[in-house]
Amino acid sequence: MFWLLADETCGRINATCTGARMPRAQMNDVLGFDIPVPPLAEQQRIVAKLDAFSSETQRLARIYERKLAALEALKKSLLHRAFSGEL
Numbered sequence: 001m002f003w004l005l006a007d008e009t010c011g012r013i014n015a016t017c018t019g020a021r022m023p024r025a026q027m028n029d030v031l032g033f034d035i036p037v038p039p040l041a042e043q044q045r046i047v048a049k050l051d052a053f054s055s056e057t058q059r060l061a062r063i064y065e066r067k068l069a070a071l072e073a074l075k076k077s078l079l080h081r082a083f084s085g086e087l
Contacts, residue, residue, distance in 0.1 A: 003035060003036065009033075012033065013025050013030055016029040016030060
């Protein structure tokens with residue numbers, strides 16, 4: 001999947017496109033591309049690292065959402081205090 005999404009691969013696929021109104025890749029050409037496949041042990045190491053990154057990203061996103069909610073609550077509290085003359 002990551003190979004297909006890589007800029008270089010997308011560029012190679014786009015280079016096979018024909019048609020002005022509805023461009024489409026020439027699948028026979030695309031299917032002929034050599035797809036680099038590392039050994040299984042290396043694939044497993046890469047997957048483990050990507051899984052760890054994904055977990056960390058999700059954890060950070062949850063923290064970010066909590067902080068946004070806390071900031072919104074603080075803003076509402078400050079506005080309420082300001083308009084009720086408490087500040």
